[in-house]
Amino acid sequence: MxxxxxxxxxxxxxxxxxxxxxxxxxxxxxxxxxxxxxxxxxxxxxxxxxxxxxxxxxxxxxxxxxxxxxxxxxxxxxxxxxxxxxxxxxxxxxxxxxxxxxxxxxxxxxxxxxxxxxxxxxxxxxxxxxxxxxxxxxxxxxxxxxxxxxxxxxxxxxxxxxxxxxxxxxxRPDARLREPAGFAARHGLVYLPPEFTADSDLSVLPAGEPVLVRGFGLAFVDLMVLLTEGRGGRYEQHPEDADRLVYVPSGREPVLHVGSRRGVPYHSKIGYEPDGERPPLPRFFGPAEVDALLAADRPLDFRRDVWPSVAKELGWAHYHRLFAAHPERTAVAREVFEERYAAAEPLGPELDALVALAVPDPADHFDPDALDHPLAGVRYASAEALQDGLRRYVADDLRRRHNPAHSPDQAVFDALLSVYGQLTRLGEIGDPGNWWHGFFSYLASGPPGSRLRRLLALSDAGIVRFLGAGLTVETDEARGVFRASSASLPGEWTEARALVEARLPDxxxxxxxxxxxxxxxxxxxxxxxxxxxxxxxxxxxxxxxxxxxxxxxxxxxxxxxxxxxxxxxxxxxxxxxxxxxxxxxxxxxxxxxxxxxxxxxxxxxxxxxxxxxxxxxxxxxxxxxxxx
The missing domain is CATH 3.50.50.60 (FAD/NAD(P)-binding domain)
Structure with missing residues (x-):
């Protein structure tokens, strides 16, 4: 050249x-x-x-x-x-x-x-x-x-x-990942770090053995698929329920014990076509708001400086759609609500009071904290009660995400995309733990509904066991095993000789x-x-x-x-x-x-x-x- x-x-x-x-x-x-x-x-x-x-x-x-x-x-x-x-x-x-x-x-x-x-x-x-x-x-x-x-x-x-x-x-593994990797090497255990599941050597996970899985997002879905259908299992239609599947195992599957910070899988993809009036976006987090943030003379912190406006934008999309498509579930005139919503401080008591007055059913409220922590404060009496509770949660999520009566969820999805488009102008934002990207993925980048139906069938078959929220994984040097517990079932521990970090590398x-x-x-x-x-x-x-x-x-x-x-x-x-x-x-x-x-x-x-x-x-x- x-x-x-x-x-x-x-x-x-x-x-x-x-x-x-x-x-x-x-x-x-x-x-x-x-x-x-x-x-x-x-x-x-x-x-x-x-x-x-x-x-x-x-x-x-x-x-x-x-x-x-x-x-x-x-x-x-x-x-x-x-x-x-x-x-x-x-x-x-x-x-x-x-x-x-x-x-x-x-x-x-x-x-x-x-x-x-x-x-x-x-x-x-x-x-x-x-x-x-x-x-x-x-x-x-x-x-x-x-x-x-x-x-x-x-x-x-x-x-x-x-x-x-x-x-x-x-x-490359940081200190958090080197510790379990070293423990596994000392005791002849299996440890799979964060990586692309399709590139992982899953043959090291033997049939019938318990496997602890830390992570309940899309990497887990890939793991679930490759260790079940990928090993010869198949699904059949439930003989009594058209919405359910039955898993027929091949006998080569391990038993996946899965938990995470939230303790639940990502929300299902929305399964209906949006129609009617859609929220005009952006409204509370657009070019003017980004210009103001760019003019700030200090480093930006996402939760302090950006999230309040983002939360108000997501809530605006939710309530705009609720009033437009489901007015029978509201209690004040739409124009009155929108005027007062625009004037209220984000994430404050005035906004909470307005929503309580205008939207009688709490199930119709947009609550980002509840969305982010769906099992907060929930405790189960036994491992089987936890399995039943999580199966109900997944089934309810499937029904909601496939029912246009809950079309405000689609509006929030649209607002999430709008927000991301605005955030690209800001460049560097302080967001420890990359919380926003995780929250976005959890709400907007979940699996197809058919994947969650398969998850329910695997749970029914005992191939997948739910561990709950606030997952803690420990190493037991004396016994040479990994141990997992969660805030959803305190005091109960699950042991395994294999641990998989089901997430992409940071x-x-x-x-x-x-x-x-x-x-x-x-x-x-x-x-x-x-x-x-x-x-x-x-x-x-x-x-x-x-x-x-x-x-x-x-x-x-x-x-x-x-x-x-x-x-x-x-x-x-x-x-x-x-x-x-x-x-x-x-x-x-x-x-x-x-x-x-x-x-x-x-x-x-x-x-x-x-x-x-x-x-x-x-x-x-x-x-x-x-x-x-």
Whole structure:
């Protein structure tokens, strides 16, 4: 590659890297013209699907979104400066029922096609180079060309700009995880740390043996599927109840004892089509509120500075829908309620009094604390009473989420998406434990209802046992076992020789297993208290510890402070990720156009031989115009 030929290196060619590439192609004619450009894509996994959506995944694993709710293409609801380039949703592309939940291999095939489309949209003056390996480090001065060091390559890639689209990453264990791992190693037990369940070696969990599972979200759902249907079990229709299933075991399943902080699974996906009047959003957490927060002269704390307005926004959506669609369940005129609601302080006694007056049934109240802690104060007399209580909870959640009489739940879902779109402008926010993202996922990113019906059948069959809320896991050195108890059943302990952390690794810079991200942090990039990589919310440039954005380094995705809600964008919802990709692509193209990079005249200092092996392998090069 000539040193004079402009180049951009994109680390990560999965969905986010593909989205950036699509926006690069869309904006290139306006901002860059017919100048030559090299685009290097660095990813050890297939371009398009990336690691998570590989087409060799088990078809038993589903997407957590309906086929009609997944698109890789912009539409006229997306507020971007670049051109809109429409394209089919997953349902339209695959010709499948839009209400279905496709398998992950189906999504991987769609992503592979979308990636090929983005490549094909690039002009012949752009050459794409594929490097199926791992990026180890980025070096180079702020005002000069960057060098991206690759595993298996002695010579680094030279780049005018680097875009990190790393996606979801593994993590190195912190002190909390090293302790149970060490205990398991000393006693010959099984310990599976937070990781992507589909990549875990589940063969170490023997049939018939109890397994403690810490975590009740989507990682648990994958674990449940792979250890039951994945081992030959099957479901049959209940002979007496059309809404129930019966699980027929294969005999190869372990017994999963599951608990968590909340003690309940994520809420089911909503199973009805919204109709009628929907809340006008944003209302109490929109551009003006974000502008005021950005003008604050102190670091922002999410629970103190942001959450009150967010809670009022979610409540507004809930009550707007209740008054519009179910007025018979309200006791005051709608306009009176809305006027007083707007004037009331969020999360205060005036608002509580108004709701109590205007909405007689407490079941119709929006109570975020009760939502976040559904088992708070609930104690069960026995383990069997706990099983019965949790089965009732899951069954009630299924009924509610599939009954349009509870359509305010859909309105809150819409408000959650609206809030996430606004939060991306704020960038770095103090949120210890990443509470907001967890709360959002619990309410908005739950499993399909059919998964929870299977969970109930597994509970009936004794394959899944509920542990409850406020889960505590201890190690017993004398007996060489893990022990679990919960606040829902105090004094009762469950023992097992296996413990699974059923959650994704935290997207932290400091504990990331990714060498590039760790090196970036060591070289001066800023991380938040929650461990996220700090980026400029305007265009995704990586921020240093001095607060300055790096002029040649960008980052997008879940490891950054500009996270987008949900894994994929729903059509006609404004597309937060699309806006981020467009801003980054336009900034990158303008810089590439304007930069005058001197020729490289001397070898660069880089990683040691142990981190950058001397063996070389040639990249795969393709002309953009040759990609179908």
């Amino acid at each position: 000539s040193a004079r030929r402009p180049a951009v290196v994109v680390v990560g060619a999965g969905p986010r890297g593909t989205g950036f590439l699509e926006r690069l192609a869309a904006n290139l004619p306006e901002l860059y013209g017919d100048r030559p450009l090299d685009v290097h894509l660095v990813d050890p996994h297939p371009a398009g699907p990336g690691r998570i959506w590989r087409t060799d995944r088990s078809p038993l694993l589903w997407m957590n979104s309906r086929a009609e709710d997944v698109t890789m293409f912009t539409d006229d609801t997306v507020r971007i400066d670049g051109p809109v380039r429409p394209g089919p949703s997953l349902a339209e592309w695959a010709g499948i029922d839009g209400r279905s939940f496709p398998s992950r291999p189906q999504q991987g095939a769609y992503l592979r096609w979308a990636h090929a489309q983005a490549r094909a949209a690039l002009p012949p003056t752009v050459t794409v180079h594929e490097h199926p390996t791992t990026a180890l480090r980025v070096t180079g001065p702020r005002d000069g060309r960057q060098r991206v060091w690759l595993d298996g390559h002695a010579v680094p890639l030279a780049a005018d700009l680097v875009v990190l689209a790393l996606g979801h990453l593994d993590a 997207p932290t810079v400091t504990h990331s297993a990714d060498p590039l991200l760790r090196a970036l942090y060591a070289d001066g990039a800023r991380a938040t208290d929650a461990g996220l990589l700090a980026v400029d919310p305007g265009d995704g440039r990586v921020l240093g510890r001095d607060g300055r954005p790096h002029p040649r380094r960008f980052a997008l995705g879940p490891h950054t402070t500009s996270r987008a809600g949900g894994a994929f964008t729903r059509p006609r919802t404004g597309g937060v990720a699309f806006r981020q990709n467009d801003r980054t692509a336009r900034t990158a193209l303008a810089l590439l156009r304007d930069l005058s990079c001197p020729a490289d005249t001397a070898p660069a200092a880089g990683p040691t031989a142990t981190s950058a092996p001397t063996a070389t392998s040639a990249p795969v090069e393709t002309s953009a115009s040759a990609v179908a």
